[in-house]
Amino acid sequence: xxxxxxxxxxxxxxxxxxxxxxxxxxxxxxxxxxxxxxxxxxxxxxxxxxxxxxxxxxxxxxxxxxxxxxxxxxxxxxxxxxxxxxxxxxxxxxxxxxxxxxxxxxxxxxxxxxxxxxxxxxxxxxxxxxxxxxxxxxxxxxxxxxxxxxxxxxxxxxxxxxxxxxxxxxxxxxxxxxxxxxxxxxxxxxxxxxxxxxxxxxxxxxxxxxxxxxxxxxxxxxxxxxxxxxxxxxxxxxxxxxxxxxxxxxxxxxxxxxxxxxxxxxxxxxxxxxxxxxxxxxxxxxxxxxxxxxxxxxxxxxxxxxxxxxxxxxxxxxxxxxxxxxxxxxxxxxxxxxxxxxxxxxxxxxxxxxxxxxxxxxxxxxxxxxxxxxxxxxxxxxxxxxxxxxxxxxxxxxxxxxxxxxxxxxxxxxxxxxxxxxxx
Amino acid sequence: xxxxxxxxxxxxxxxxxxxxxxxxxxxxxxxxxxxxxxxxxxxxxxxxxxxxxxxxxxxxxxxxxxxxxxxxxxxxxxxxxxxxxxxxxxxxxxxxxxxxxxxxxxxxxxxxxxxxxxxxxxxxxxxxxxxxxxxxxxxxxxxxxxxxxxxxxxxxxxxxxxxxxxxxxxxxxxxxxxxxxxxxxxxxxxxxxxxxxxxxxxxxxxxxxxxxxxxxxxxxxxx
Numbered sequence: 001x002x003x004x005x006x007x008x009x010x011x012x013x014x015x016x017x018x019x020x021x022x023x024x025x026x027x028x029x030x031x032x033x034x035x036x037x038x039x040x041x042x043x044x045x046x047x048x049x050x051x052x053x054x055x056x057x058x059x060x061x062x063x064x065x066x067x068x069x070x071x072x073x074x075x076x077x078x079x080x081x082x083x084x085x086x087x088x089x090x091x092x093x094x095x096x097x098x099x100x101x102x103x104x105x106x107x108x109x110x111x112x113x114x115x116x117x118x119x120x121x122x123x124x125x126x127x128x129x130x131x132x133x134x135x136x137x138x139x140x141x142x143x144x145x146x147x148x149x150x151x152x153x154x155x156x157x158x159x160x161x162x163x164x165x166x167x168x169x170x171x172x173x174x175x176x177x178x179x180x181x182x183x184x185x186x187x188x189x190x191x192x193x194x195x196x197x198x199x200x201x202x203x204x205x206x207x208x209x210x211x212x213x214x215x216x217x218x219x220x221x222x223x224x225x226x227x228x229x230x231x232x233x234x235x236x237x238x239x240x241x242x243x244x245x246x247x248x249x250x251x252x253x254x255x256x257x258x259x260x261x262x263x264x265x266x267x268x269x270x271x272x273x274x275x276x277x278x279x280x281x282x283x284x285x286x287x288x289x290x291x292x293x294x295x296x297x298x299x300x301x302x303x304x305x306x307x308x309x310x311x312x313x314x315x316x317x318x319x320x321x322x323x324x325x326x327x328x329x330x331x332x333x334x335x336x337x338x339x340x341x342x343x344x345x346x347x348x349x350x351x352x353x354x355x356x357x358x359x360x361x362x363x364x365x366x367x368x369x370x371x372x373x374x375x376x377x378x379x380x381x382x383x384x385x386x387x388x389x390x391x392x393x394x395x396x397x398x399x400x401x402x403x404x405x406x407x408x409x410x411x412x413x414x415x416x417x418x419x420x421x422x423x424x
Numbered sequence: 425x426x427x428x429x430x431x432x433x434x435x436x437x438x439x440x441x442x443x444x445x446x447x448x449x450x451x452x453x454x455x456x457x458x459x460x461x462x463x464x465x466x467x468x469x470x471x472x473x474x475x476x477x478x479x480x481x482x483x484x485x486x487x488x489x490x491x492x493x494x495x496x497x498x499x500x501x502x503x504x505x506x507x508x509x510x511x512x513x514x515x516x517x518x519x520x521x522x523x524x525x526x527x528x529x530x531x532x533x534x535x536x537x538x539x540x541x542x543x544x545x546x547x548x549x550x551x552x553x554x555x556x557x558x559x560x561x562x563x564x565x566x567x568x569x570x571x572x573x574x575x576x577x578x579x580x581x582x583x584x585x586x587x588x589x590x591x592x593x594x595x596x597x598x599x600x601x602x603x604x605x606x607x608x609x610x611x612x613x614x615x616x617x618x619x620x621x622x623x624x625x626x627x628x629x630x631x632x633x634x635x636x637x638x639x640x641x642x643x644x645x646x647x
Contacts, residue, residue: 002639004643060644061588061644062645062646063591063645064645064646064647065646065647080460080461083463103461104458106459196459197433314647315647394443394444397443398443398444401431401432401443402433402443405431405432405433411434412432412433413433413434413435414428414431414433414441414442414443415435415437415442415459416460417459417463418438418442418460418463419463421442
């Protein structure tokens, strides 16, 4: 079948703003309990890719919008050799906009954000790991938690939910002031340094509960507090520390799409001389709960889709629209945030599969104005917080983990890819 | 597993704490990062297209020297433009058409446009007898469309890759008629031939590549 897909609302932005220093490629991986076998992973990928037609595509240029054409070539698994989320080269990958990597016990999926969001990527990775384990002769029950690789793709999984759930209504776009930006010495050579911190999810959850918050609220507050103590405490800064949090729109709409269907909310705190963690937590919890209300999320989504639906905008050539989107992204989106914290949440695996998977990792690509970003996910009670950065200074990350360890008494295991580190 | 006393976190398989870079000692000399490959000495990006850079520098030098001499010797006769336009065209020819690795379709379109502009300015500077807009540009556009049609026919596998170039050339084929209607050109026959050739190419596409062409048009022009 010769399928094609229009790029969805969020995907259009990523398409127009992606470049070497902002690849728009994120990574989701699972750490297995045994080293990964390349041949089995390739076999699993060959089967699974057919099940996810919205991911087996290549980018084509159009006149008014670019689009995604079905890619019938073979996607090869690769041994990890480059830094995480490095740019995709068209000739490297038969035109595919994703990579499947393996290294020791890790199976990683790196995907261009125009194709899917965290939810879609997690579903793909779960199915890939399931198929891999089945081929390895492990006895695993699906338990309705994995998309069956032998099933035909469902049309609801391929739908553009932004388009489906959009209804024209007055929605006001809130323009936010400039936020504090983290600055530092660029890594040499350019690339992404990642630092993972692994801790118990249930323990962190109980600590957050004691403070009357959720894990996301607690981690966001810890992050803001770390930026304050690690970067701002000894300077004169007026800009707020603002964290961008992607929100899954499937929580308010009954969508089963495997394409992008999310929006973002910003929560922030103004710095002051005597800023304590409790104050930050209180402000963050209150803002987040307010912004996660259905009406607010719907309004944000409508205001984003509205621009794309304008009749005049539709007939403007894509290269002009790309310039406008880049300008908007740099001057409104990127300017109004300090850092992104993306919590994919708990990745639910069948009970029989859990024993073969140790934990997960999420890596969010850094950008020029947001050179440190943070991804969080939980697998098997192991919560992994991953910081990716393009700058040498790790003060904020050190403050964050030290604070968590000191404040909550959690045992945190830390490891890194050491990109850009030169030890004597 | 060792604990970094400074940061309060546990570190496995590494000699130094990834957060504060302090040596945590006890990990031992044999400690090896099992989670990521050793990037070793990362290759720095090679200086690509050195010949292109040299030519670019020479071009800038030649043009600026000519402009300076032209200004110093009296601006009344702008002879330096006769140097600048050919140098700019050579820049396109060498850096884009010969040295670049971009697709043949892009090279052809840029060559057609570049040559057209170059000849138009030469015509303009030498009295504007309109030989460029009346004759040369229409036939250059026909030649460009013909070349891309040949590529499409020869390389059937890449049909949908090249259809964008064909569409662009078809649109460009009607440009000479527009130039005639706006009074820039004063002879119609070559412009009419160019428009007719574009029209016939469109009809040919619709007749011979019916479904594929229509599908591709729907995709490329979707709003």
